[in-house]
Amino acid sequence: MSDASDALAPKRSRRASGRVTLADVARAADVSPITVSRALRGERSVDKELVERVRKAVDELHYVPDPAARALASQRSTQVLVLVPLLSNNLFVDVLESIHRTLFPQGFLPLIGVTHYDTAEEELLLRTYLPHRPAGLLVTGFDRSEAARQLIARSGVPCVHMMETSSALGVGSVGFSQAKAGAAMTQHLLDRGYRRIAFAAAQLDPRVMQRAEGYRRALKEAGLYDPRLELLSPEPSSIALGGRLFEDVLTHNPDVDAVFFCNDDLAQGGLLAANRLGISVPERVAMAGFNDLAGSDQMVPPLTTVRTPRQQVGEAAAQMLLGLMRGKLLKPQAVELDYELVVRQST
CATH class of the missing domain: 3.40.50.2300 (Response regulator)
Incomplete structure (x- = not known):
């Protein structure tokens, strides 16, 4: 590149890889790196004027957040693993929609795994994703292999069960009878x-x-x-x-x-x-x-x-998990929702 073109290029401090960093965005926006992080997570405590400056700097520098670097720096992930049996009808699609609407504005990213009602497949998903230390885990029901139960228990990852409830001590669950x-x-x-x-x-x-x-x-x-x-x-x-x-x-x-x-x-x-x-x-x-x-x-x-209250199940389970991920006590530990009998002309 010529000297003239060098002069016209935006000045940016890069890693050896050439990737624009969060620190680069902070300097361009004249804010602290923590403000950039909070603004990008959508936290409402950040002043709107600062958010606008951060977004402008992100656009000018073509900054793309690095989730792995963010998790390493903060020692916590922003991903939540959600395991559902199927996506072939609206039942679990509605659950996932509510989960996304609840978690995403709080800075957490749902990562979906489909088990196909197969306990071996669910166990494989857990073995694949738990080593990446997700921030939380949402699973469907209580029917799983003993190995899968142990993987969840030993991971230390906050977990909430959906669609069914349990009276077991310390087990978070949201569902209906x-x-x-x-x-x-x-x-x-x-x-x-x-x-x-x-x-x-x-x-x-x-x-x-x-x-x-x-x-x-x-x-x-x-x-x-x-x-x-x-x-x-x-x-x-x-x-x-x-x-x-x-x-x-x-x-x-x-x-x-x-x-x-x-x-x-x-x-x-x-x-x-x-x-x-x-x-x-x-x-x-x-x-x-x-x-x-x-x-x-x-x-x-x-x-x-x-x-069935599938939208409410997704929202309530995600809210319960948010509390656990933030270190709050599990109270109540089981939430049983209502269903509704809808009588139409077929009976």
Whole structure:
């Protein structure tokens, strides 16, 4: 580069790598490095005029923060590892959206891992990411390998469990009672006069089986439980599977007058199959789902379901984790949220 072009180039102090540093930004903005750090994290305590100066310096110097250097300098990470089973429907997407909205403004970055309901895959994710010392950990439920439990316990990383609650001492959890919700839907069907109520389920993860337990409890209390009316498939939950399960129910138990599906996508498939086969809902057979997923209110007829507090779970779990990461006591250690029975025309 010529002397003339050197004179026109912005003056910047660089590391040997040539990377613009946080200290460079601080000098350009005429503020301290800690002010730059706080401004970039979005802390509200930083004066707006200082934030504007920092942003201008960042733009002029083309500064890109180095998360690894920041964690090394502060001896703490800004990443939060979030482990969820799937991203194929709105259930966990809604949870993650709430987590992001809660953590990001506080300077923490959610790092998503998908377990696919596989305890071995979850264990691998923990072994991969925990050595990087995330600031916190959000995990789904309590069904995991003993090795995974030990990895979490020995890591010293603050951890909160989502979607289920526990009374175990020192265990942070946010969720709702899947069993009570399953019993409530079954009782609704009983109250409507249905007596041969089938339960159709897929995936068969622990939360699905808790809903099944609620279904059984309600029917046993009414003296109407028949184990032959349970169709439990280990296949992933889907609309197509719901249609097949509905047809199987009526083929093997033609006297069934209601079907409680463990998830809305299955129930949506059941409704589509009933329409295709000319089976009147709810006159011939009623149908109910779980989770109030997108589209359930647009089915023909609209689907009765359980609206689960997934957005509230994500927000409350993230807030609990923020407290733990900041050294606060775990109080309360278990937060149980409410679900809502949404009654529509399918029952």
